[in-house]
Amino acid sequence: MKSRIVYGPILSRRLGRSLGVDVIKNTGSKKNCNYDCIYCQLGHVESKLGSPEDVKEPVTSKEVSQSFRNFHKDIEGLDYVTFSGTCEPSLNLSLGEMIRAVREIGGIPVCVITNSSLVGREDVRKNLAQADLIVATLVSGNENTWRKIHRPASGIALQEIIEGLRELAKGGAGKKLALEVMFLESEAGKPLNSTDEEVESLIATIRYICPDEIEILTVSRPPAEKWVRPVSEERLREIAKRFVSEFGEEKVRLVLKGKNKRSRVLHRELDEEVYALLLRRPCTFEQIWQGLNMDPKSLRSVLKKLLGESKIEKIDSETGEYYRTK
Known part of the structure; x- marks a missing residue:
């Protein structure tokens, strides 16, 4: 099935109604990254x-512009x-040019969600700095914990990331850097990065970086490793309270699972739209019909067809029943 460059909209816990842009073509793999995170919703x-x-086949700026121009006008x-999807967007060195083109066409704020792996590179920082909002991952201030969670490609070092994030935080001129801190536990209930010691180490590291915002959350979709578990809401609130005492309420955001309002979407090819969404983001039935603003009856028919063609599968998790691509 055709893999769209522009997909969605997605109802995001953080960004509201967001239209996604995927900037690496899916050739031979449904995920392109330099990390193999234990909590990733797209698997290994x-x-x-x-x-x-x-990167062998990066999406070009021209392809993004054409795809976005044809798609965004169908959605209110x-x-x-948001530049995200099946890849780490900063792996595409045309990202800055793409951001400028999309903003010029749609006049909509642009966000890049990055795993932070390449922010030690000046060319990557210049690309990211074109966005209105950068949401950058930081799960630990300790090298061993960071490696255990992300399992990065060789040559990537935590200290280089920290220094790169510090440089990004100096962006100014209306740009905003938010650090996303994903807290996790193991199947046995053992904290991975949510102990008091880890929290204090993160606080010290974030104090050095000086971001505009800190987002505290836990895994909500089926993770790559089945033994990964979400941190309880009670513990998340305790951690958020500690962060607030250090950085102030205006900087700390606790992201909990919730619902968002729907947007109006003009549908053209339902099968492709549903598949494109699930390729980047496993969703429950409710998340699909709310995000794409589909009639539930029509969605059931599409899901039945895609399941029958073995293009998607249905999985159960602690947080609900999800659909995802095979």
Whole structure:
């Protein structure tokens, strides 16, 4: 089935109604990344990419512009255009040019969700700095914990990431850096990065970086490793309270699972739209019909067809029944 560059909209816990842009073509793998995170909703990376120079078929700026121009006008009430999807967007070195083109066409704020792996590179920071909002991952201030959670490609070092994030935080001129801190536990209830010691280490590291915002959350979709578990809401609130005492309420955001309002979407090819969404983001039935604003009866028919064609599968998790691509 055709893999769209632009997909959605997605109802995001953080960004409201967001239209996604995926900037690496899916050739032979449904996930392109230089991390193999234990909590990733897209599963394992078959072959980790070491650097942008290893990308064989990056999407071009022209392709993004054409795809976005044809798609965004069918949707009303968008809050963001978000560069994310099946890849780490900073692996595409045309990202800055793409961001400028999308903003010029749609006049909608642009967000990039990045795993932070390449922010030590000046060319990558310049690309990211074109966005209105950068949501950058930081799960630990300790090298061993960071490696255990992300399982990065060789050559990536936590200290380089920390220094790169500090440089990004100096962006100014209306740009905003938010650090996303994903807290996790194991199947046995053992904290991975949510102990008091880990929290204090993160606070010290984030104090050094000086971001505009800190987002505290836990896994909500089926993770790559079945033994990964979400941190309880009670513990998340305790951690958020500690962060607030350090950085103030205006900087700390506790992201909990919730619902968002729907946007109006003009549908053209329902099968492709549903598949494109699930390729980047496993969803429950409710999340699909709310995000794409579909008639539930029509969605059931599409899901039945895609299941019958073995293009998607249904899985159960602690947080609900999800659909995802095979």
